[in-house]
Amino acid sequence: MAIMTAPGVTAKPAPAPARPVSKRGRKLRDNLTGHAFLIGAVVCFALFMWYPMIRGVVMSFQRTRRGETTWVGWDNYTRIVADPSFWIAWKNTFLFTALALVVGYVLPFFVAILLNEFRHAKGYLRVLVYLPVMLPPASALFLFKYYAYDPSEAGLFNAILKFLHLPTSEWMQSPTMTIPAMVIASTWMNLGSAVLIYLASLQNIPGELYEAAELDGAGVWRRIWNVTIPQTRLILALLAMLQIVATMQLFIEPLILANGAGTQDSATSVAYLIYQHGFFQNDLNGAAALGVIMLLVLAAFSAVYVRLTTKQD
Numbered sequence: 456m457a458i459m460t461a462p463g464v465t466a467k468p469a470p471a472p473a474r475p476v477s478k479r480g481r482k483l484r485d486n487l488t489g490h491a492f493l494i495g496a497v498v499c500f501a502l503f504m505w506y507p508m509i510r511g512v513v514m515s516f517q518r519t520r521r522g523e524t525t526w527v528g529w530d531n532y533t534r535i536v537a538d539p540s541f542w543i544a545w546k547n548t549f550l551f552t553a554l555a556l557v558v559g560y561v562l563p564f565f566v567a568i569l570l571n572e573f574r575h576a577k578g579y580l581r582v583l584v585y586l587p588v589m590l591p592p593a594s595a596l597f598l599f600k601y602y603a604y605d606p607s608e609a610g611l612f613n614a615i616l617k618f619l620h621l622p623t624s625e626w627m628q629s630p631t632m633t634i635p636a637m638v639i640a641s642t643w644m645n646l647g648s649a650v651l652i653y654l655a656s657l658q659n660i661p662g663e664l665y666e667a668a669e670l671d672g673a674g675v676w677r678r679i680w681n682v683t684i685p686q687t688r689l690i691l692a693l694l695a696m697l698q699i700v701a702t703m704q705l706f707i708e709p710l711i712l713a714n715g716a717g718t719q720d721s722a723t724s725v726a727y728l729i730y731q732h733g734f735f736q737n738d739l740n741g742a743a744a745l746g747v748i749m750l751l752v753l754a755a756f757s758a759v760y761v762r763l764t765t766k767q768d
Contacts, residue, residue, distance in 0.1 A: 511746050517531075518531070518740050555642065567653030567654045570584070571654060584650050596711040606624075613626075630718050640708060656687045660683065660687070700753055705724040705727070729742045729746050
């Protein structure tokens, strides 16, 4: 049949059929899109993570004086290790990490178990537990410093101790109480994140396991030990490693609560010592050497964690 057109009107040619995209071309296009996003992330990571890390390692073997840089080998490391503050900082850091594992690692797990048993007001309780995480760390620490840890009887903790007829404490002014006080503040600030992670893990445990344990006559503690802990073993191990790495980078707590070093260097941490070398003593090379030592220690902890979890799997 002939196609009739009005006078003066030209007929538009029919559009050419779209060329089918081959399977190989579609796969290449998807790969290029994925690699474009990946390259951006790799560039940002290399610029802000890898380059400073490599630069820090190089600086740890150098000495910069009046704009002139010379290679000094291991001199920065021997000088840092010979400093008495080096060993005090590591002692305080390990003590803080150990206490944080005893308190800040165990407490969120049992709080999560307790919240998981509630049948009402679950959302309200979760918000209440997570609320300290929403506060800026500096604001929370200033709250502890000037309100909770006030050495007078007007301080919150001393008022509670006085009400219970217990001896009060000087808290951050006491060399023996500095580390425990920082652990309490740090645990309060970070409790909510760990609790929510544990809650998500607990809710994935099949209820049949608890029912079988109850039929066998298992009490609360036996159900926790034989059912809850084995079922959340991977999350427990992961959070333990993350907490070790995070607590060994202790910095903002001594900086705000103890004004840096604290009484008799009782609050000096490795991270604060790096800050002190770099910004107060203008010893960037020594700070870089101390940072490399800290990197190696954390890498050793991570390697042990990976080895142990690989064997368990």
